[in-house]
Amino acid sequence: EKGGYDHFMLKEIYEQPRAIKDTFRGRLRTEQGIIKMAGVDQNIEKFLNADRIIIVACGTSWHAGLVAEYIFEDLVRIPVEVEYASEFRYRNPVITEKDVVIAISQSGETADTLAAIKLAKEKGAFVFGVCNVVGSSIARETDAGAYTHAGPEIGVASTKAFTTQITVLTLLALKLAKHKGMFSEDKFHEFLTEMENMPAKVERALQSNALVEIIADVYKDSENCLYLGRGFNFPVALEGALKLKEISYIHAEGYPAAEMKHGPIALIDEHMPVVVIAINKGHYEKVVSNIQEIKSRKGKIIAVVTEGDEQVKELADHVIEVPETMESLSPLLTTIPLQLLSYHIAVMRGCNVDQPRNLAKSVTVE
Numbered sequence: 001e002k003g004g005y006d007h008f009m010l011k012e013i014y015e016q017p018r019a020i021k022d023t024f025r026g027r028l029r030t031e032q033g034i035i036k037m038a039g040v041d042q043n044i045e046k047f048l049n050a051d052r053i054i055i056v057a058c059g060t061s062w063h064a065g066l067v068a069e070y071i072f073e074d075l076v077r078i079p080v081e082v083e084y085a086s087e088f089r090y091r092n093p094v095i096t097e098k099d100v101v102i103a104i105s106q107s108g109e110t111a112d113t114l115a116a117i118k119l120a121k122e123k124g125a126f127v128f129g130v131c132n133v134v135g136s137s138i139a140r141e142t143d144a145g146a147y148t149h150a151g152p153e154i155g156v157a158s159t160k161a162f163t164t165q166i167t168v169l170t171l172l173a174l175k176l177a178k179h180k181g182m183f184s185e186d187k188f189h190e191f192l193t194e195m196e197n198m199p200a201k202v203e204r205a206l207q208s209n210a211l212v213e214i215i216a217d218v219y220k221d222s223e224n225c226l227y228l229g230r231g232f233n234f235p236v237a238l239e240g241a242l243k244l245k246e247i248s249y250i251h252a253e254g255y256p257a258a259e260m261k262h263g264p265i266a267l268i269d270e271h272m273p274v275v276v277i278a279i280n281k282g283h284y285e286k287v288v289s290n291i292q293e294i295k296s297r298k299g300k301i302i303a304v305v306t307e308g309d310e311q312v313k314e315l316a317d318h319v320i321e322v323p324e325t326m327e328s329l330s331p332l333l334t335t336i337p338l339q340l341l342s343y344h345i346a347v348m349r350g351c352n353v354d355q356p357r358n359l360a361k362s363v364t365v366e
């Protein structure tokens, strides 16, 4: 049942190239230059006339929502708010008929997310679901939706659900951007082609496994760990920290790299591993200076870089390479070594990777 892997989590990490492909299969029609998503096509006016998009979710699904916020704002130029479902539902939120609410949930059974969409519906918003489990409560309760086709996710730590959620949300953003005339046919085509390349690139990112295992061995006894990223990769830093916390019980925090100097930098000394996402796009130079700041305080730097990187290699204690891609698609790659890092550390610490203490696969109580 684990397909030769020691744990479901590792199996599911390795399933990601296939899961991402299954998620865009039939939807991504590069030859025709279109993206087909029935639940969006049938409600296209709702999306195009929306004043804003409100994303509600919990945990890893909330992180996928944050990635989507960057993608939607960048490509579609529509304001996006990302809310913890538990906070949203209890704070008398301002919602109108002109809002589109997107609920993201692997299980489709998360109590707070379900309650949030009921509230949004009552207030007249159009509610769209991004779920993995077919026929789940959230899938049934939403007005329309798009499934991720990750297949069953058994490990409590979410992995392939995260990358397939990002895939669906990226397709949605690209589709809306096309409808709104946000970019040329050429640019659109470039995006679709790159999305088609992602499974092969994720496969390449997975080749870092042996190196990540060596790095895991160096830091397995750490008591704390910091994760930093900027822009599209800030949510990936949050997700990396959550993965480490939940399965290895090491205290970890994710931060936007530039926020470091507003507090967390005080924690850095020679005992502090800092995982930094430093791909060669976006704010690369800024991240390099953040890395210098960590280095001058003797922090240990584990950097996720683009293949062929020279600059960070000079500074970091360890570099893990991922293939080059467009900045907006990079979270699909940068998240892979972070999943592997938490996995190996948890295994080395003798933790129950697939069923971490105190956690359930789906949180059906509030």
Ligand code: M6R
Residues within 6 Å of the ligand: 058, 059, 060, 061, 062, 104, 105, 106, 107, 108, 109, 110, 113, 156, 157, 158, 159, 242, 243, 246, 359, 361, 362, 363
């Ligand atoms: O099924 P959902 O996506 O609604 O679940 C949300 C969270 O409970 C879930 O992502 C949780 O944070 C995972 N254990 C993270 O790995």
